[in-house]
Amino acid sequence: MSLAVGCRARPGKSRDNKTGSWRVFKPSFNREKCTQCGLCVTLCPEGCVHETEEGFVAPDYTYCKGCGICAEECPGEAIEMKQEEK
Amino acid sequence: MVDKTLELFDCGHRACGGCGAALAARLVTKASGTNTIVVSSTGCMEVFSTPYPETAWKVPWIHSLFENASAVASGVEAALKKQGRTEKVVIMAGDGATFDIGMICISGAFERGHDFTYICYDNEAYMNTGIQRSGATPYDASTTTSPAGKCSFGNKRPKKDMPQILAAHGAPYVATASIAYPADLMQKIEKAINTKGPCYVQVHAPCCTGWGFEGEQTIAVAKLAIETGLWVNYEMVDGKVVKAKKVVRKPVEEYLKTQKRFRHLFKPKRQDAEIAAIQATADRNAEKYAIDIKLKKE
Amino acid sequence: MMEITEGSHAVADAVRLCRPQVISAYPITPQTHIVEALAEMVANCQLDAEYITVENELSALSACIGASAAGSRTYSATTSQGLALMFEVCFNAAGMRLPIVMSIANRALGAPLSIWNDQQDSISLRDSGWLQFYAEDNQEATDLHYLAYRVAEDHSVLLPAFVCFDGFILSHTYEPIDMLSQEDIDKFLPKFTPYERLDAADPISFGMYATPDYYLEFRYEMDRALKGSKAIIQKAGKEFGQMFGRDYSAMVEGYRLEDAETAIVAVGSICGTTKDAIDEMRDEGKKVGLLKIRVFRPFPTEDVAKALAHVKRVAVLDKNISLGAKGAVALEVKDALYGSSIPVKDYIIGLGGRDVRKKDIKAIVALIEKGEGDMFYGLRREVL
Numbered sequence: 001m002s003l004a005v006g007c008r009a010r011p012g013k014s015r016d017n018k019t020g021s022w023r024v025f026k027p028s029f030n031r032e033k034c035t036q037c038g039l040c041v042t043l044c045p046e047g048c049v050h051e052t053e054e055g056f057v058a059p060d061y062t063y064c065k066g067c068g069i070c071a072e073e074c075p076g077e078a079i080e081m082k083q084e085e086k
Numbered sequence: 087m088v089d090k091t092l093e094l095f096d097c098g099h100r101a102c103g104g105c106g107a108a109l110a111a112r113l114v115t116k117a118s119g120t121n122t123i124v125v126s127s128t129g130c131m132e133v134f135s136t137p138y139p140e141t142a143w144k145v146p147w148i149h150s151l152f153e154n155a156s157a158v159a160s161g162v163e164a165a166l167k168k169q170g171r172t173e174k175v176v177i178m179a180g181d182g183a184t185f186d187i188g189m190i191c192i193s194g195a196f197e198r199g200h201d202f203t204y205i206c207y208d209n210e211a212y213m214n215t216g217i218q219r220s221g222a223t224p225y226d227a228s229t230t231t232s233p234a235g236k237c238s239f240g241n242k243r244p245k246k247d248m249p250q251i252l253a254a255h256g257a258p259y260v261a262t263a264s265i266a267y268p269a270d271l272m273q274k275i276e277k278a279i280n281t282k283g284p285c286y287v288q289v290h291a292p293c294c295t296g297w298g299f300e301g302e303q304t305i306a307v308a309k310l311a312i313e314t315g316l317w318v319n320y321e322m323v324d325g326k327v328v329k330a331k332k333v334v335r336k337p338v339e340e341y342l343k344t345q346k347r348f349r350h351l352f353k354p355k356r357q358d359a360e361i362a363a364i365q366a367t368a369d370r371n372a373e374k375y376a377i378d379i380k381l382k383k384e
Numbered sequence: 385m386m387e388i389t390e391g392s393h394a395v396a397d398a399v400r401l402c403r404p405q406v407i408s409a410y411p412i413t414p415q416t417h418i419v420e421a422l423a424e425m426v427a428n429c430q431l432d433a434e435y436i437t438v439e440n441e442l443s444a445l446s447a448c449i450g451a452s453a454a455g456s457r458t459y460s461a462t463t464s465q466g467l468a469l470m471f472e473v474c475f476n477a478a479g480m481r482l483p484i485v486m487s488i489a490n491r492a493l494g495a496p497l498s499i500w501n502d503q504q505d506s507i508s509l510r511d512s513g514w515l516q517f518y519a520e521d522n523q524e525a526t527d528l529h530y531l532a533y534r535v536a537e538d539h540s541v542l543l544p545a546f547v548c549f550d551g552f553i554l555s556h557t558y559e560p561i562d563m564l565s566q567e568d569i570d571k572f573l574p575k576f577t578p579y580e581r582l583d584a585a586d587p588i589s590f591g592m593y594a595t596p597d598y599y600l601e602f603r604y605e606m607d608r609a610l611k612g613s614k615a616i617i618q619k620a621g622k623e624f625g626q627m628f629g630r631d632y633s634a635m636v637e638g639y640r641l642e643d644a645e646t647a648i649v650a651v652g653s654i655c656g657t658t659k660d661a662i663d664e665m666r667d668e669g670k671k672v673g674l675l676k677i678r679v680f681r682p683f684p685t686e687d688v689a690k691a692l693a694h695v696k697r698v699a700v701l702d703k704n705i706s707l708g709a710k711g712a713v714a715l716e717v718k719d720a721l722y723g724s725s726i727p728v729k730d731y732i733i734g735l736g737g738r739d740v741r742k743k744d745i746k747a748i749v750a751l752i753e754k755g756e757g758d759m760f761y762g763l764r765r766e767v768l
Binding site for chain 2: 004007009010011012013014015016017018019022023042043044045046047048060062063065066067068069071072073081
Binding site: 120121122123125132133136137138139141143144145146147148149150151153154156157158159160161162163164165166167168169173190191193194195197198 | 405406408433434436437438439440442443444446447448449450451452453454455456458472473476480582583584586587588589590591592593594595598
């Protein structure tokens, strides 16, 4: 990769930084309790919680930092933070 | 029409887990859409989003210096005008860059009436450099340059009223918002972007690292700020307050207790006078913006 | 077309012909006439540009950064305290590789406050990565703006440029100037084609931060581009000469230097006075010549070494001083002549607008013939 004039970049390279490795706690999503309100999708500071094809939600664990906001804010208490085993 | 399902602030950025400012960046870019040029000042958001070559911004973005985002944005706006382009200019700056070092540039740009939207993500201190006091730091908050100690209760000054200052410059639309209420935030961003002239939105973005609470509590803490009246969500159109979020008010203690930066007000000894002074600020806010929901007596 | 016009106005006209899309303006003596003239042109629909009256100089250059990054040709002017106030912005603009052109009506730096001419202001930014052109007279001041945009915007350069001309001495004097036409300049300076720009259709992040793994390489690239601009100056300067009869391909110019024993090195308007003094000294049989430096950054090291190789002694006139050391031009000249045995003496002269006359040049030549130099020339010991 040649050096960009003026220290610039086009989008995409931040994805090289797999922030999922930062995690201590991992969110576990319970489909039965999920009301599909979408609040976790909105509130994730990483923007890594997505709607799945079946219409539920799941985080992209490559980037999920395990901050726990989704679990804390979920109105249906459908997300649980569990200590990750590495 | 802006496609609000797009994620224009990418994963892989280096913000702390639970960062309020990162959420603000996501929500703002969502609300403004792809036809946006973002001008950032130096600060947490700039640093955690653009270590060369990893950029998290999927819209055009420029960072110059700490104090001059408004001046840079003035130049961008003028160039776009001259070239007949439609991109919206959105400034994203922290409270240090906005309330302090950027005052000259902001005042000039607002006075000149450029068509842009200035968004201040307010985490109430210079966070990127390790939690130093800014003009936005609330009374009695402990920071590294206003530490609580044997002969100090922390920051001695009240929060500078930046929205009023910019309303006085003739800003057609000024609002305060919070990451605690994302739909409201996005609506205000949209309104600001679609209002001609220099608009200002100050977004409360609690900082778990700097304020001393667990990252998962970011939204809860932001809500408490509003519920205690220490932060008021309101809108000003042409200098007049047109709307303010009403709350059933909680005592300020419930907010202060959640954060290490106010711990000295409770331990080793409860500081009644200080807590009362902070309560008085909340009471004044409540009166000024008429935020109290008066529950009917049964 | 020949016109008799004030230096500042000639510069403003030159800027107008370059078709800037965004101009930022803040007043400061002695450049104010430039921005005033431009404002009048905009107000009278003679110049189709966005004119931003900023609230301070750092905003002036910051607005240029924004405008240039967004893809517009942009311009501002300043001097002295204003330039000093935008110190960090200058480094920023160069590092962001934005081809901004800024006129500097050279003025002394305070304290003590002085509104009069010397070259300390722009010289003090020699580390910044900006190209630096210095005009001997108002014709050069005018022409160098066309050249500056042409060179700065070249995709192999992409660095901002100062066009420096001595405050009051040039800015406020009336000289006959050959003003070129819009057609002429449109041929020489094509429409601005930014290398990259802020554009929703192709989003780019400008001004990211560089870790220690990358910073050195970014600075290397800037240095390479600045040194490489010599070739672009040569090419564009030659083309200008072919089109309009005034060749700017050389970064230095000798005057009666070929057979000189004593060489005077100077920058800016002082060269004009020096040339007249040289003519008189030549009539008296002294073999004196001038080496004028027209481009100070990138520094024309090889050209200076080559031009001075044959002389017996070099007197450098410095309208600046790197306090605690020597004049900046002398230090560069010494570097160029390193390894030779030619003595180089430094004369700090004309600071804060003190007049430099032909007799002063002659006195300096007399001093260096005696081997005396490295001094503040004309120091008034009686007021010390």
